[in-house]
Amino acid sequence: MAIEFHIISIFPGMFEPVLNESVLKRAREKGCLKIFLHDLRDYAGDRHRTTDDYPYGGGSGMVMKPAPLAAAIEAVKEKAPGARVVMMTPQGVPFTQAKALEISAWEKVILVCGRYEGVDERIRQFFVDEELSIGDYVLTGGELAAMVVVDAVSRLVPGVLGCEGSLKEETFSEPMLEYPQYTRPENFRGHAVPPVLLSGNHEEIRKWRRRESLSRTLAKRPELLAKVQLGEEDIKMLETIERIV
Ligand code: 6GU
Numbered sequence: 001m002a003i004e005f006h007i008i009s010i011f012p013g014m015f016e017p018v019l020n021e022s023v024l025k026r027a028r029e030k031g032c033l034k035i036f037l038h039d040l041r042d043y044a045g046d047r048h049r050t051t052d053d054y055p056y057g058g059g060s061g062m063v064m065k066p067a068p069l070a071a072a073i074e075a076v077k078e079k080a081p082g083a084r085v086v087m088m089t090p091q092g093v094p095f096t097q098a099k100a101l102e103i104s105a106w107e108k109v110i111l112v113c114g115r116y117e118g119v120d121e122r123i124r125q126f127f128v129d130e131e132l133s134i135g136d137y138v139l140t141g142g143e144l145a146a147m148v149v150v151d152a153v154s155r156l157v158p159g160v161l162g163c164e165g166s167l168k169e170e171t172f173s174e175p176m177l178e179y180p181q182y183t184r185p186e187n188f189r190g191h192a193v194p195p196v197l198l199s200g201n202h203e204e205i206r207k208w209r210r211r212e213s214l215s216r217t218l219a220k221r222p223e224l225l226a227k228v229q230l231g232e233e234d235i236k237m238l239e240t241i242e243r244i245v
Helices: 022-030 066-079 097-104 121-126 143-154 202-220 232-239
Strands: 003-009 033-039 084-094 108-113 130-133
Touching: 003 066, 003 143, 022 033, 022 143, 033 066, 066 108, 066 121, 084 097, 084 121, 084 143, 097 143, 108 143, 130 143, 202 232
Parallel strands: 003 033, 003 108, 084 108, 084 130
Antiparallel strands: none
16 A cells, blocks of 8 residues: 655745654655655746735735646646645644544545645635645644644555554544553652553553543543443443543
């Protein structure tokens, strides 16, 4: 399995330092992750390689011109037939783990990074399949958001992570927070590891971890619990957990 990302941006240089480290670097070397960067300025028609202009109707800020974006999307679509076009914008639908899983099954993705105060509405209407936001705050542009999407999606593509087992239990596949983890030493500056983890009793360890996940989720992200399919054991455990908030 492999996935191919095409990223359209006026700052293609932002991506390599991030996408050329660690897991993603190795995935690219192995060939299961392909990333192509496209400089939007290459599709500007003028000598100054202009990609923005003043808004009709006035107001502050600049708007990304439609022509360079349309030309870039069309050219990239020709190199990547069948690719879906995703625009990164704070107006998009929230990017979630479920969305990451959906995208990880696509073969080719074009990520368009918005900049300035906005993008000409006709691009959104006629050239983009969907819009994604990574959260309720405003970034100076879609570049960091696109990197978040590439990272979260890539690690779900078979072969990208060395150990596929680590995918199963993690946060948000079931929308619960993870239990606390410890490694050596057994006593760190006077603070001991919970004894159950040293007991060798796998059933007790499983129960302790489940209870910790439930209590953490209840304390920090109670709204997530509504989405979890709680079992009989979970409900019993929750009854013994005091609500902290
Ligand atoms: Cl995708 N773009 C920008 N500019 N700001 C954001 C965002 C995207 N997601 C959250 N904030």
